[in-house]
Amino acid sequence: MKNNGISYPLRRLLSAAASLAAGLSAGFVLMVFIAWKQQGSLAAGLSAAFHGGLLPLLTAGWKNGVDSLLSSAAAVMLLGLSVSFAWQGGLWQLGGPGFFALGALGAFFGFSLGLPWYVCFVFACAAGALGGVIPGLIKSKGRMHEGYATALMNWLCLWSVQAIGKSSPFPEISPLPPRWLGWGGALALCLLLMVFLKCTLPGFEIHLLGRDASVARWAGVKEGKKALLILTVSGMLAGAAGGWQLISGQLTALPGPAFALTGLGLHGLAAAALALGHPALTCAAALLVTLLSSGAGALDQNLFPPETGEGIIALILFFASILRVSAHFMREGRDKA
Amino acid sequence: MTLELKHISVSPSPFPPVEDFSLSLSSGAVYAIAGNEASGKGAVFAALTGQCLPSSGEMLFNGHPLRLKSRRAAVTQGIFPVGGPGELAPGFSVLDQLRACPGVPWRKKQAEQAAEEICRRWQIRLDIHAPAEVLPASQRFFAQLIRGMVCGADIFALWEPERLLTNLEIGKASAIARDLAAEGKIILVFTGRADVALTCENWCALLGASPVLSSSDGPRGGKELDAFMETALIPVEKKEMAVGSVALEARNLQGDGVKNISLEARYGEVTVIAGMPGREQKALAEMLAGLQPLKAGRLRLGEKDITGYSVRGRQLCGLGYLPGPGQGMGWAQGCADRENLALRKYFTSALQESGWLKMGDMGRYGDELLEKNRLPEPLTAEDRLFAAFARETDPLPEALILLQPTKGLSSRAAADMWERIYSLRLNRRAVLVITDDLREALARADRVLVLFQGEIAGEFDPGLTSIQELGLFASGERRRGGEDRFDEE
Numbered sequence: 001m002k003n004n005g006i007s008y009p010l011r012r013l014l015s016a017a018a019s020l021a022a023g024l025s026a027g028f029v030l031m032v033f034i035a036w037k038q039q040g041s042l043a044a045g046l047s048a049a050f051h052g053g054l055l056p057l058l059t060a061g062w063k064n065g066v067d068s069l070l071s072s073a074a075a076v077m078l079l080g081l082s083v084s085f086a087w088q089g090g091l092w093q094l095g096g097p098g099f100f101a102l103g104a105l106g107a108f109f110g111f112s113l114g115l116p117w118y119v120c121f122v123f124a125c126a127a128g129a130l131g132g133v134i135p136g137l138i139k140s141k142g143r144m145h146e147g148y149a150t151a152l153m154n155w156l157c158l159w160s161v162q163a164i165g166k167s168s169p170f171p172e173i174s175p176l177p178p179r180w181l182g183w184g185g186a187l188a189l190c191l192l193l194m195v196f197l198k199c200t201l202p203g204f205e206i207h208l209l210g211r212d213a214s215v216a217r218w219a220g221v222k223e224g225k226k227a228l229l230i231l232t233v234s235g236m237l238a239g240a241a242g243g244w245q246l247i248s249g250q251l252t253a254l255p256g257p258a259f260a261l262t263g264l265g266l267h268g269l270a271a272a273a274l275a276l277g278h279p280a281l282t283c284a285a286a287l288l289v290t291l292l293s294s295g296a297g298a299l300d301q302n303l304f305p306p307e308t309g310e311g312i313i314a315l316i317l318f319f320a321s322i323l324r325v326s327a328h329f330m331r332e333g334r335d336k337a
Numbered sequence: 338m339t340l341e342l343k344h345i346s347v348s349p350s351p352f353p354p355v356e357d358f359s360l361s362l363s364s365g366a367v368y369a370i371a372g373n374e375a376s377g378k379g380a381v382f383a384a385l386t387g388q389c390l391p392s393s394g395e396m397l398f399n400g401h402p403l404r405l406k407s408r409r410a411a412v413t414q415g416i417f418p419v420g421g422p423g424e425l426a427p428g429f430s431v432l433d434q435l436r437a438c439p440g441v442p443w444r445k446k447q448a449e450q451a452a453e454e455i456c457r458r459w460q461i462r463l464d465i466h467a468p469a470e471v472l473p474a475s476q477r478f479f480a481q482l483i484r485g486m487v488c489g490a491d492i493f494a495l496w497e498p499e500r501l502l503t504n505l506e507i508g509k510a511s512a513i514a515r516d517l518a519a520e521g522k523i524i525l526v527f528t529g530r531a532d533v534a535l536t537c538e539n540w541c542a543l544l545g546a547s548p549v550l551s552s553s554d555g556p557r558g559g560k561e562l563d564a565f566m567e568t569a570l571i572p573v574e575k576k577e578m579a580v581g582s583v584a585l586e587a588r589n590l591q592g593d594g595v596k597n598i599s600l601e602a603r604y605g606e607v608t609v610i611a612g613m614p615g616r617e618q619k620a621l622a623e624m625l626a627g628l629q630p631l632k633a634g635r636l637r638l639g640e641k642d643i644t645g646y647s648v649r650g651r652q653l654c655g656l657g658y659l660p661g662p663g664q665g666m667g668w669a670q671g672c673a674d675r676e677n678l679a680l681r682k683y684f685t686s687a688l689q690e691s692g693w694l695k696m697g698d699m700g701r702y703g704d705e706l707l708e709k710n711r712l713p714e715p716l717t718a719e720d721r722l723f724a725a726f727a728r729e730t731d732p733l734p735e736a737l738i739l740l741q742p743t744k745g746l747s748s749r750a751a752a753d754m755w756e757r758i759y760s761l762r763l764n765r766r767a768v769l770v771i772t773d774d775l776r777e778a779l780a781r782a783d784r785v786l787v788l789f790q791g792e793i794a795g796e797f798d799p800g801l802t803s804i805q806e807l808g809l810f811a812s813g814e815r816r817r818g819g820e821d822r823f824d825e826e
Contacts (some may be wrong), residue, residue: 194386198691198695199694199696200692200693200694201683201684201689201692201693201694202692203696204676204683207672208669208672208676208680210671211669211670211671211672212665212669212670212671213673214665215665215667215669215680216669217628217648217666218626218648218660218665218667219648219649219667219680219681220647220648220649220652221685222647
C-alpha cells in the first residue's frame with residue numbers, strides 16, 4: 001500500500017520520528033527559555049538547557065541498565081497496546097488510567113485473599129475487562145460515543161479505586177515474579193494481537209471497522225458487537241498493566257485521579273499516538289517514552305521544575321496527535337477528490 | 338464591467354489543477370466553461386469564488402486585482418457562487434440565510450419583500466420560509482440564485498446546473514441568466530454537459546489548461562464539443578426478453594427520508610428509480626439492503642420475507658447491493674485490494690476455517706476474480722468499480738441493487754457498466770438501479786420509477802415517455818393522479 005511513493009509502514013515511522021523531533025525541539029525551546037531567565041544570557045541558557053536538560057533526558061534512562069528500562073516499560077507497553085488495539089478498530093479509548101486502576105484493584109483483592117501472584121494477575125485482567133465491558137455496552141446498546149463512555153468510566157474507576165485504597169491496608173506482595181516476565185509478556189501479547197488482527201475472522205472485521213466503518217457495515221460486520229469486544233480486550237490490557245505494576249512491586253498504593261493526569265496513563269497514550277496504533281511500534285514507542293520519563297527525573301533540579309519532563313512527553317503526544325489528525329483530514333480530502 | 342483571468346494556475350487539493358488559464362469577459366456575457374470531472378473547471382470555479390488563491394497569474398475585476406481569500410470575500414466583491422456544495426446550511430430557512438448575506442437588508446420584512454419580488458418576476462416557485470434541507474435540489478439552486486440577486490452580485494458563477502436541475506429547469510435558469518446578462522451582469526456557467534454549454538452564447542472546453550475548443554471555432558466546434566465531452570450516451574446492445582415473476586417486492590416502506598414506497602423488481606428486468614439528487618435515494622437503497630432501519634413496511638425476496646433480516650442475512654438470501662463510485666463502492670480505502678475483493682466471502686467456509694482466515698485462498702480468490710473479469714493490476718479507481726461489481730455478482734444474486742453506478746464515469750466506462758448490468762438481466766436476474774441521471778434512466782431502463790421527496794411520484798415505460806415528462810415528475814411539478822395539470826402544460 002503506497003501513497004506518494006512512500007510505503008505505509010515507512011510513513012508511520014516517519015510520522016513518529018517527526019512528532020518525536022517536534023516534541024523534543026519544542027521541549028528544548030521551553031528549557032532554553034527557563035534556563036535563559038535564570039542564567040541571564042541566551043548563550044548560558046542554551047548551554048544549561050543542553051547539558052542540564054536535553055542530555056540527561058535522553059541518556060539517564062540507560063544508566064540503570066536495559067533490563068531496568070524494559071521492566072519499567074512493561075506497563076507502558078500494555079497501556080499503549082490497550083489504546084492501540086481500540087484504534088485498530090476505529091475507537092477512541094480514553095479510559096486507560098481508570099482500567100489500569102481497576103486492574104490494580106483486582107490484583108490487590110487477590111493478594112488480600114492470599115492468592116499467588118499469577119491468580120492475582122488473572123483477577124487484574126478480569127477487572128480491567130469488566131471496566132471495558134461497561135463502556136462497550138453503552139456504545140453498542142446506547143449509541144453513545146465511546147470517547148465519552150470511556151472517559152466517564154475512567155474517572156468513575158479512579159475515584160472508586162482511590163476510595164477503596166484509602167480504607168484498606170496495602171497487602172504485602174511476595175514472592176515477586178521474575179522482572180523479565182513483564183516486558184516479555186507484553187511483547188508476547190503484542191505478537192498475539194497482531195496475529196489476531198491479521199489472521200482471524202473477528203480480527204479482520206475489527207481491522208475493517210478501523211479502516212472504513214461504512215464499508216464494514218455494508219459487508220455485514222455488526223458494529224455494536226465488535227465495539228463491545230474491542231473495549232473489553234482494551235480494558236483487559238489496561239487492567240493487565242495495572243495488575244503487573246502491583247504484582248511486580250512498582251506500585252506502592254492504589255492509583256487515584258491524579259494518576260490520570262501524570263504518570264503511566266499519559267505515557268501509554270503517548271506511545272500509542274506515536275505508533276499511530278500499530279501494536280509492534282507501540283511497544284517500541286513505549287520504550288522510548290519510558291526512557292524519556294526516566295530521564296526526566298535526572299534533569300537539573302536547580303534549573304528546571306519537576307514537571308518539565310512530563311511536559312515534554314505531553315508535547316510529544318500533542319505533536320503526534322496533530323500528525324494523526326492532519327493525516328485523517330488529508331485522507332478525507334483525498335477521498336473527496 | 339469587465340472580468341479578466343490572466344494566465345492563472347490553480348491547484349486546490351480537492352480539485353484537479355488548471356494551468357495558465359486566461360479568460361476575458363465584459364458586461365452582458367453568458368459564458369460556459371465546459372469540461373469533464375478532471376478538466377480543471379473546478380479549480381477555476383474555486384479560484385473565482387474564493388475557495389483558494391491562484392498560485393500564479395492574476396484576476397482583475399474592472400481593472401482592479403482580485404485577491405479572494407474566502408467565499409465571503411468573493412461575495413463582498415460581487416461574485417456569487419450558485420449550485421456548489423454546502424452553500425445552504427441545513428436547519429435555517431432560505432430567508433434567514435438570505436439575511437446573512439453581505440449587503441442584504443437585515444430587516445426580515447425588507448429581505449422577504451425583495452425575495453418575493455424576484456420570485457414573482459421570474460415565476461420561481463419557492464417557499465423562502467422552509468428550512469433548506471427540505472427543499473428539492475432544484476429549489477435549492479434557485480434559492481441560491483435569488484440570494485445572489487438580492488445581494489446585488491455582479492458576477493454569477495453557476496456550478497453544474499445539470500446536477501440539480503431537470504432539462505426544463507435548465508431552460509428556465511438559462512432564461513433568467515440571459516435576463517440578468519441583459520441587465521449588465523456577467524454569468525459564468527461551469528458545466529459537465531455539452532448541451533448545457535451550447536445553450537450559452539459563448540463557451541469554451543477545458544482540459545487542464547487554456548481552452549482546447551471554443552465557440553469561436555464556429556458550428557464545427559459545437560459538434561466537436563459533444564465528442565470532446567463524451568457526454569453523449571454510447572448505445573449498448575439490449576436484447577428483448579420476457580419479464581419474469583417478482584424477485585424483490587417492497588410494500589409501504591417507511592423510514593428516515595423514505596415516506597411510503599412500494600415497488601417491485603422482476604426477474605429479467607432492469608428497473609430504474611430516478612429522481613433529482615437528494616438523500617432519499619441513498620436512504621431507499623440502504624433500507625432495501627438492510628443498512629438503515631425500517632419504521633414500517635415489508636420486504637420480500639422471491640418467496641421469503643426478509644424484512645427483519647440483517648445485511649448479511651439479506652445477502653445470503655441473494656440480495657446484492659453495490660453503492661456507486663460516489664458512495665464508496667463498498668471498497669475500504671485503507672485495506673488491500675485482495676481484502677476488498679473478499680468482503681462478500683471472507684466469512685464463508687471457502688475462505689475461513691474455525692475462525693482462522695485462509696490467507697492464501699483469499700489471495701487466490703481475488704486473483705481469479707480479477708482474471709475472470711479481465712481487470713489489470715494495479716487497479717485504477719474505475720477498475721475498482723468493475724471489480725466491486727464482479728465481487729457482488731459472484732455468485733449471481735437473485736436481485737441486485739445499484740446506487741448511482743455510473744456517476745462520474747466517462748461515457749465509455751458507463752456503457753461498460755451497462756453491458757455488465759444487461760448481462761445480469763440476460764441471466765434472468767432482477768436489477769434495481771437508483772440514479773439521479775434522468776437521461777440515462779430513460780435510455781437504459783426497462784421500467785422507470787420516479788422518486789420525489791421520498792415517494793414514488795410515477796411509473797413509466799421509457800419507450801413512451803419523454804425526458805421533459807420525467808423531469809416534471811422528478812421536480813415535483815407533477816404527481817401521480819395530476820394528469821390534467823400536465824396536459825395543460
